[in-house]
Amino acid sequence: MLATRGSARTVVATACRQGSQRPARTRRFPMHRALSDEREAVNPHSQQEHEANERRRQEAVEQNGGEEPEDFVGLNDWRWTLNWDEITPNIWCGACPRVPRDVETIKERTGCTAILCLQSHACFEALGIDHPRIRAKGGDVGVKVVHVPIRDFDHGNQAEMIPEAVRVLSLLLKTGHKVYVHCTAGINRATLTVLSYLTFVEGRSLDESYDFIKKKRPQAHPYLDCWWTARSRFLQGRSEEIESKSRELYEQRINSCEPGTTGEDWFKAETLLIQDTYKNKWEVDRSLAEAWTANTKDVEEMYQNELEQTRLEANTLKQELNVVLRDAWVELQRKERLETEMKSVNKQMSAMKSAFEVLHSNLSRSCETMGSEEEASAEEASVPEDRPPRTGGGDSFA
Numbered sequence: 001m002l003a004t005r006g007s008a009r010t011v012v013a014t015a016c017r018q019g020s021q022r023p024a025r026t027r028r029f030p031m032h033r034a035l036s037d038e039r040e041a042v043n044p045h046s047q048q049e050h051e052a053n054e055r056r057r058q059e060a061v062e063q064n065g066g067e068e069p070e071d072f073v074g075l076n077d078w079r080w081t082l083n084w085d086e087i088t089p090n091i092w093c094g095a096c097p098r099v100p101r102d103v104e105t106i107k108e109r110t111g112c113t114a115i116l117c118l119q120s121h122a123c124f125e126a127l128g129i130d131h132p133r134i135r136a137k138g139g140d141v142g143v144k145v146v147h148v149p150i151r152d153f154d155h156g157n158q159a160e161m162i163p164e165a166v167r168v169l170s171l172l173l174k175t176g177h178k179v180y181v182h183c184t185a186g187i188n189r190a191t192l193t194v195l196s197y198l199t200f201v202e203g204r205s206l207d208e209s210y211d212f213i214k215k216k217r218p219q220a221h222p223y224l225d226c227w228w229t230a231r232s233r234f235l236q237g238r239s240e241e242i243e244s245k246s247r248e249l250y251e252q253r254i255n256s257c258e259p260g261t262t263g264e265d266w267f268k269a270e271t272l273l274i275q276d277t278y279k280n281k282w283e284v285d286r287s288l289a290e291a292w293t294a295n296t297k298d299v300e301e302m303y304q305n306e307l308e309q310t311r312l313e314a315n316t317l318k319q320e321l322n323v324v325l326r327d328a329w330v331e332l333q334r335k336e337r338l339e340t341e342m343k344s345v346n347k348q349m350s351a352m353k354s355a356f357e358v359l360h361s362n363l364s365r366s367c368e369t370m371g372s373e374e375e376a377s378a379e380e381a382s383v384p385e386d387r388p389p390r391t392g393g394g395d396s397f398a
Contacts, residue, residue, distance in 0.1 A: 048126035052152060053080075056185060059221055080127075084110060084186065085217040087194055090178045091169075093217055094186040098129055100137035106180050107143050114144040114177035116169055118189040120151045127184065144177065150189050158189060159229035163200070165193040170201050170278060171285045185219075192222035196230065201278050203271050234274045245269035 082102050084094025092110045096119055097103050106112055115138060117131070124131050131147065138145035148165045151157040172179045183189035191213055198209040206227070213220050235242065246262070246269040253260050291299070 046126050046128070048122070052126065052184065055153060056187060059187075063221060080185070082106075084180065084182075086110070087213060087216045090173055091194055091197075092178070092180045093190045093194055093213075093220075094180065094182050096123075096127070096129065096182045096184050096186075097134055098127060100130075100133050103134055103137045103143055103145070104141050107141055110178070110180060112178045112180040113142065114146065114172045114179045116165065116172065116179055116181045116193070117145060117147045118150045118165055118181070118183040118193060119147075120149045123152060123184050144172070146172065150183070152184060152189065155223055155226050155229075158192060158223055159226040159233075162189075162192055162196050162226060162230050163234070165189075166196045166200055167278070167281050167285065169193060169197050170282060171289060174282060174286070175289055186217070187219055187221050188223060191217060191220035192226060195222045196227060199227070199271070200231075200234075200274050203275050231270075231274065234277060235270055238273060241273055242266065242269050245272060 080095065080098070082095050082097065082105065084092050084106070087093050092112055094106075096117070097106060097115070103115065106115065117134075119129070119131075123129070135145040135147075137143075146168055148161060148168055150161045150165065169179060169181065181190045181193055195206075195209050195213055198204045198212070199206055204212075206224075210222070210224075213222070246266045249265040249268055250262060252258075253265065
């Protein structure tokens with residue numbers, strides 16, 4: 001934060017309440033850590049840093065209802081200092097490390113094993129920060145330095161990038177890190193990221209999270225309009241999901257006789273959907289993290305296992321295909337045999353038909369012959385019996 005001139009007691013007390021900068025002549029900063037000497041209070045590196053300090057002063061005045069707190073008259077003399085506050089046992093929020101040794105100081109004093117930097121490249125330039133050297137120092141002392149660039153005072157950019165910062169913070173925490181979250185002064189972007197993590201990932205209410213952070217770090221000034229914008233973007237096009245989940249929550253509340261309103265059910269349904277979104281993101285990030293942290297041998301072994309698994313699956317498919325082909329071949333042969341048998345039967349049927357026709361013809365002729373013979377026999381049988389017998393020789397009529 002920034003600080004102003006005044007009595008030592010007033011300045012120190014004020015600085016303890018207000019944040020990451022302190023007056024140049026104050027020797028100690030008891031709320032965060034003991035400072036060795038006044039050289040740790042750094043004058044603005046550039047006009048841009050000075051203007052940013054002035055803007056933070058103006059925002060602090062706005063937070064105080066438009067009036068400067070009496071302890072902060074003349075805030076244009078604020079200075080940067082490295083300071084922090086513990087928000088949760090695994091999340092610390094503070095000012096930026098400006099030089100590599102600050103990384104070592106942060107690790108020694110807070111125990112953090114990861115630093116989430118939210119400064120933009122414009123911030124690095126304005127403060128004269130050599131970020132690659134800071135990141136390299138982190139590697140030397142066992143601190144992972146992760147950079148999510150977010151522009152200072154830019155509400156649109158903060159609304160866009162805060163979900164990504166929350167995603168990285170969640171990844172670092174889930175992989176066992178204690179995380180130091182910082183922007184430049186630890187007032188806007190850093191506290192907004194922590195606020196969004198508590199609400200989007202852990203599912204806490206906005207009011208509860210805001211009050212909790214303000215209690216831990218009084219100078220915190222997260223842009224809540226950015227929070228609302230980011231939240232609404234998570235929910236775009238998901239009205240059916242929200243309605244279904246809200247109805248489910250309503251029925252649970254009614255069945256258990258719990259107090260509440262349908263509006264609260266709807267808001268809770270939205271919160272649960274956002275939590276589910278981050279759970280899905282975690283599945284993706286965990287896979288990436290495992291790939292990044294694996295050494296070459298592990299990667300090779302992993303791919304060999306996957307290759308072997310693929311081969312087994314291919315062999316299984318090959319065997320199944322062979323069975324299908326064999327069954328198809330058997331079926332084809334059976335069909336061909338049936339067709340051959342049908343042709344043979346058809347031939348036999350044709351031959352039998354021809355034989356039957358010949359037999360029928362023969363029978364017809366036989367019947368006709370037999371009929372003729374019967375007729376002849378009948379005619380012979382019809383000759384009269386009183387016909388005189390014939391005589392032979394001289395026995396002729398006289």
